[in-house]
Amino acid sequence: MKKDPKHPLVSIIVITYNSSKFVLETLESAKDQTYENVELIISDDSSNDNTVEICENWIKENKTRFVRAQLVTAKVNQGIPANCNRGIKNAEGEWIRIVAGDDALLPHSTQKYIDYINEQEDPDIQVLHSNVEWFNGSLSMENKKPLRPLSHFKLNDPTATAEDQFQILLRSNKVLAGTLIIKRAVFNKIGLYDEEPKLWEDRPILLKMTQNGIKLHYLDFCSLKYRKHISSIQKQKNSEKFLPDYIVLKSTYYYKHYLKFLPFFERFTKAVLLQRIIWFDKLYLNKNKFLNKIFFRILGFPWAHISNRYKKKYF
Numbered sequence: 001m002k003k004d005p006k007h008p009l010v011s012i013i014v015i016t017y018n019s020s021k022f023v024l025e026t027l028e029s030a031k032d033q034t035y036e037n038v039e040l041i042i043s044d045d046s047s048n049d050n051t052v053e054i055c056e057n058w059i060k061e062n063k064t065r066f067v068r069a070q071l072v073t074a075k076v077n078q079g080i081p082a083n084c085n086r087g088i089k090n091a092e093g094e095w096i097r098i099v100a101g102d103d104a105l106l107p108h109s110t111q112k113y114i115d116y117i118n119e120q121e122d123p124d125i126q127v128l129h130s131n132v133e134w135f136n137g138s139l140s141m142e143n144k145k146p147l148r149p150l151s152h153f154k155l156n157d158p159t160a161t162a163e164d165q166f167q168i169l170l171r172s173n174k175v176l177a178g179t180l181i182i183k184r185a186v187f188n189k190i191g192l193y194d195e196e197p198k199l200w201e202d203r204p205i206l207l208k209m210t211q212n213g214i215k216l217h218y219l220d221f222c223s224l225k226y227r228k229h230i231s232s233i234q235k236q237k238n239s240e241k242f243l244p245d246y247i248v249l250k251s252t253y254y255y256k257h258y259l260k261f262l263p264f265f266e267r268f269t270k271a272v273l274l275q276r277i278i279w280f281d282k283l284y285l286n287k288n289k290f291l292n293k294i295f296f297r298i299l300g301f302p303w304a305h306i307s308n309r310y311k312k313k314y315f
Contacts, residue, residue: 011093019101029104043087079198109223156218
């Protein structure tokens with residue numbers, strides 16, 4: 001397909017890791033996009049099930065639907081951010097959508113994004129996001145959960161600047177990563193995902209964008225079917241621990257990189273809560289036992305309450 005400013009190439013990147021149970025639904029949702037000018041990149045993070053075989057066979061049968069279809073793999077597991085980066089490096093599109101191999105894109109979503117971009121004709125629009133349909137387990141209507149409105153959050157206020165959004169994201173994140181469509185120029189400007197936090201890709205890249213003056217634009221529609229299930233990579237945890245490894249990882253990374261941007265007393269309060277998590281794990285107290293949980297909650301009082309009061313100012 002010839003290059004057309006009104007119909008830019010969109011790269012749909014499907015990131016997989018042991019996704020054999022669900023990945024076919026994700027791939028079919030990419031094929032069912034009403035927007036035509038699409039390439040498909042599947043980036044697998046060294047799955048040890050038959051995800052790669054499923055994807056290879058599916059590409060053979062469906063590659064003519066796409067401008068280009070490619071599967072890239074890793075020899076060893078490197079984490080979610082590295083998996084995203086692998087997909088981006090192999091993509092050729094002007095716009096990029098990254099979707100997990102257990103979710104599904106809604107058919108008209110890419111077309112809606114591109115239509116909006118064309119209608120606005122605003123060079124400031126480089127990142128867009130939207131809402132999702134939530135499901136417990138299978139993506140069937142009986143498992144669909146009530147819609148969670150997002151338009152009322154300050155982050156999604158049309159008047160919010162990139163700096164406003166950076167300050168909000170320091171406190172909490174209401175952007176749903178699978179709904180993002182990002183112009184390639186953004187990655188050319190700020191670089192790719194930070195691969196240090198292996199299980200945490202969404203908030204770090206959003207903070208990196210907004211810190212560099214790139215505003216997040218919100219469209220009030222659902223672009224994704226999001227599956228909540230216990231086998232999610234980030235929800236996997238050792239049953240002997242009551243704080244999952246990804247919570248400890250996120251806390252350590254936040255303490256190292258973002259704490260410095262908070263005002264003094266808020267920074268102190270947040271530091272207490274983060275150190276509580278970090279040291280609980282380092283001192284081998286992070287065990288799924290009743291007394292450990294009680295001790296953990298006592299250490300967090302009243303700091304958690306104070307921290308939540310700060311958060312409310314930004315929502």
